[in-house]
Amino acid sequence: MNFRLKKKLYTLTFTQLAIFIISFIYYRNFSLISYINISFLISATLLLTALLLYTIHTGFYDAISRSFNLVFSRGKEKRNFEDIPRLSEMITIDEKPLLFHGLMNGLFMLIALMVYYF
Template structure:
């Protein structure tokens, strides 16, 4: 557990460093409003990617991926629809770390937004 917390903190620190580097390279100065803008993109990316992985793991896209696989491999080999693996079986990434990093970056962004308005 302690190793997992340390790894998450290192990833969060790297994410914040990347945000600051992009902020400096793109805007040539570091301001609070520009930090909020850039961190919003990171937060949205992490959360949307975790939601996409969640829907994939739920099996929502399995029928579509099986249908495409069956349709595009029709001439090469004959196999049953049930033998084709679903997309949820092929993608094994865990969505929970992405959601955690997205929410934590979002909390830092909200804290910066509150500091900006007060």
């Protein structure tokens, strides 16, 4: 089996295990509703983090972060706007694994939701 596929399956298994453990801790038992609630929160967190990283990588926040850096460093040293590093260059986390695991957990949540309603 491919190493990347194994890594994705292990991470997906870990997130599913975390959903079960959090369900037992928070609800004191395991039910389909508790699985749906917890998996929604985890998948929404993963998807929103992936979308935030995507917007950072596109350079959307570069001018804002550079402006804040320039304003708050004023008086300490003379800096040019071009010398300040861009936020998209500093954040190097890949958003694709977060997007994949958020979509997969969301898919499992939707399957559980269909089982619950039908």
